[in-house]
Ligand code: SF4
């Protein structure tokens with residue numbers, strides 16, 4: 001078949017269409033990422049949290065963050081309403097009706113701590129075009145590297161938990177998010193928020209140990225006294241003794257979106273505390289990267305398209321050049337006229 005414009009368009013449509021059909025038929029999600037071998041994490045137990053916000057102050061001090069008065073502009077203390085370029089960690093309050101009882105959904109209240117969950121398969125890392133977001137292959141800490149960042153804010157849009165924040169109020173704004181106090185961990189210390197928490201509501205440890213601890217808590221008898229570790233699980237610090245609450249029977253972060261290294265326990269449903277609950281058991285990058293890989297696999301179609309386009313452009317250019325050097329048949333040439 002001669003490759004004229006009409007045939008070329010037919011071929012291109014067929015090639016691209018074929019690639020798209022193949023993608024629909026065979027675009028398999030890529031394998032989910034696995035928890036790194038030395039993954040560190042945090043267990044936040046909402047039932048142990050007393051809302052003292054010591055963790056927020058410690059976070060600011062450890063990360064050199066200034067106070068924020070977004071909630072009350074004339075306030076004389078730190079009053080952020082949400083995580084931001086100046087606040088990497090925030091304690092929020094859930095309240096319902098008369099809010100008489102702690103850890104009760106109806107007519108009760110509960111606390112919730114929000115910061116980066118250090119996802120096992122993080123969307124922010126997947127979408128970053130310049131690898132400014134990275135996940136440590138050993139510890140699993142998800143870090144933002146300001147020196148590589150181009151400020152595109154894809155990470156802000158991709159995070160299912162709304163965590164990375166851009167400093168819109170700065171002339172040369174940066175992305176900010178909890179880095180799990182990687183700078184302290186590098187010196188053998190633990191994250192500042194876990195270090196200061198008086199009740200062990202924010203508890204640091206190896207993810208595998210924290211999962212076992214969560215299971216221990218799920219098996220506790222509500223109302224009975226138990227000891228809860230403070231700071232770092234198993235590090236020997238005197239514990240905090242409290243009544244066991246009536247926990248929800250699931251731990252948030254074990255499977256949500258492929259798992260997170262910051263996990264949550266609560267007596268109030270997680271959606272009431274602001275966590276997305278209608279989410280799949282796999283990270284979104286398993287699907288988006290699967291489709292990307294399939295498109296790359298079918299790069300043949302765009303290649304044919306480009307080759308054909310180049311051919312058409314070249315042919316048109318040659319024809320135009322040829323026309324420039326030939327006299328128009330219906331017009332007498334100037335030479336002949338003269
Ligand atoms: S919570 Fe958001 S910012 Fe943190 S690792 Fe997951 S996707 Fe990235």
Ligand code: SF4
Nearest residue numbers: 059089178181191193
């Ligand atoms: S781990 Fe560090 S940066 Fe993250 S919330 Fe805790 S204190 Fe803040």
Ligand code: SF4
Nearest residue numbers: 049050052053055197
């Ligand atoms: S320091 Fe502990 S108890 Fe106090 S608000 Fe933070 S997580 Fe809750």
